[in-house]
Amino acid sequence: MQIDKVHGSENHFFLLDQTELHSKLNDHELITFTTKITNPQTGLLKGADGVLVVDEATHKDALAQMRVINADGSEASMCGNGLRTVARYLSQKFQVDQFKVQTLNADLQVSKATPFATGVPAFSVEISPVSFDADKLPFHRAEHRQLINKTWPELLPDLKFTALSVPNPHLISFVSAEELASDDLGTLGKRLNAPNPYFPDGVNVSFAQILDKNQLFVRTYERGVGFTNACGTGMSATSLAFALTHPQQGHFDQEITVYNPGGLVKTNVHKIADTYTIALIGNATVTHHLEISESDLHTATLDHVRIRETEEETSYLQFVNHLPKINDIAVKA
Numbered sequence: 001m002q003i004d005k006v007h008g009s010e011n012h013f014f015l016l017d018q019t020e021l022h023s024k025l026n027d028h029e030l031i032t033f034t035t036k037i038t039n040p041q042t043g044l045l046k047g048a049d050g051v052l053v054v055d056e057a058t059h060k061d062a063l064a065q066m067r068v069i070n071a072d073g074s075e076a077s078m079c080g081n082g083l084r085t086v087a088r089y090l091s092q093k094f095q096v097d098q099f100k101v102q103t104l105n106a107d108l109q110v111s112k113a114t115p116f117a118t119g120v121p122a123f124s125v126e127i128s129p130v131s132f133d134a135d136k137l138p139f140h141r142a143e144h145r146q147l148i149n150k151t152w153p154e155l156l157p158d159l160k161f162t163a164l165s166v167p168n169p170h171l172i173s174f175v176s177a178e179e180l181a182s183d184d185l186g187t188l189g190k191r192l193n194a195p196n197p198y199f200p201d202g203v204n205v206s207f208a209q210i211l212d213k214n215q216l217f218v219r220t221y222e223r224g225v226g227f228t229n230a231c232g233t234g235m236s237a238t239s240l241a242f243a244l245t246h247p248q249q250g251h252f253d254q255e256i257t258v259y260n261p262g263g264l265v266k267t268n269v270h271k272i273a274d275t276y277t278i279a280l281i282g283n284a285t286v287t288h289h290l291e292i293s294e295s296d297l298h299t300a301t302l303d304h305v306r307i308r309e310t311e312e313e314t315s316y317l318q319f320v321n322h323l324p325k326i327n328d329i330a331v332k333a
Ligand SMILES: N[C@H](CCC[C@H](N)C(=O)O)C(=O)O
Pocket: 011, 049, 068, 070, 075, 076, 077, 078, 079, 080, 081, 082, 168, 169, 204, 222, 223, 224, 225, 228, 230, 231, 232, 233, 234
């Protein structure tokens, strides 16, 4: 049985297509396998940020289903960087370039995009549904049903925050380069993903620096993982917050370039009546193919895995090395 190591903007995952198995892993086995293989000490290839699980779709208009298991074993409703890699996997498996993938809360449109560079295939994925409603995130703040560009002194007194779900939960602040590089993001991310009175289910926290018209740098502390090189839903949610709270600089229906420690993605935010949708376009890179027996999958035994590296990381790094140097935020290995 083959599983792949993949990434979107160096947000790394193992991709497991359960439809290829004689017997699927049950949820307990999936969580055990994920927490072991993604851990830099117990796992493979320096670990990863989670496992993407492909299953048969139960909705007729979807080609397949994607589930997202974070490195800590928690399940998320969506993963933007991961969905691009699953879209590529399914596109190659079924020889189709445009289709829908069923996720926990929605069947999302995906399509093959123009490669970002030679050897850097790219896909476009729909990020929705979007909600600003406190109940949907959820977040608790006495006087607020929605939080759009408001101070929240109990979190960080000098910043303004926007909270939205896409549909996983995101808390976003537009900050200076100094603030972006400070310890504040990690401290706040840890605090809101431990038991706290504000975000009972935890939250992905992003700090964004506005570089120019339709240009951002976004750094994210992810729920269930910690710092990652990029968070696709985080960059998408931040792009929408950008257009809403800084309309002179972030524009609807125009391509926004979002740099991150692992590279860059493009986003396009749309408002139709009172509904928002976001397109996330970025690389879908396969760095390794791993051969593991089905029984070893079920028991999370990693001692007999055969690993083959592809040429794609070399191509991706050549692409990233040509990007403008924006700051010294290090890429997480
Ligand atoms: N940690 C996220 C799931 C992964 C999202 C991220 N990797 C992305 O690319 O969107 C959560 O628990 O909501």
